[in-house]
Amino acid sequence: MKKVFLLLAVVAMVAFAASAVFAEEAPMTMEEAGFDTSCHPTCCTPYDTLKINWKVIPINCLMIKQEEINMATHIGCCVPWCDEECIWYAIVATGTDERKVVGKINLDMPDHVTLWAKLKAPYGTSAVGTPNWTELSTEYVDLVTGISKVCGAWGKGGLKLCAGPDAQKAAGTRILTLLIQDA
Helix, strand or coil: CHHHHHHHHHHHHHHHHHHHHHCCCCCCCCCCCCCCCCCCHHHCCCCCCCCCCCCCCCCEEEEECCCCCCCCCCCCCCCCEEEEEEEEEEEEECCCCCEEEEEEECCCCCCCEEEEEEECCCCCCCCEECCCCEECCCCCEEEEEEECCEEEEEEEEEEEEEECCCCCCCCCCCCEEEEEEEC
């Protein structure tokens, strides 16, 4: 919720700044406006030029609905036991360049404990989600590929915490980062 509020606050600030630029009052004199008034009218031309620098920028925006989730699993007897939790995400990725969503965690998991992710493609897009569970580490891994021209879509995914038979009793916190980047 706070991410949506933050996004709306940024949009409001941009709109306010744009309206302030166009609402600027005209100066009273040529000098106040920054024009050179020492020029004699005979050295003035009936035209002038203006250099315009412009740029078209694609939008890359990704939000995870949940702020945190709690997961717990048991140490497996002979196979890993796992806890699965659902996550939701929203994405805006405009432009023609193909992009992807990658993910990582801030710290590696302890020995014999793994954290996995699987994301479906955003609904209504031709992107491709991860068909199988992908182990997360401190290095980015591809989770959704083929993202292009998405003007707002949401997707669903999952996280899975597993502990093998040799895992030690432990607890901790990991930060999941999802990122849109060029494919």
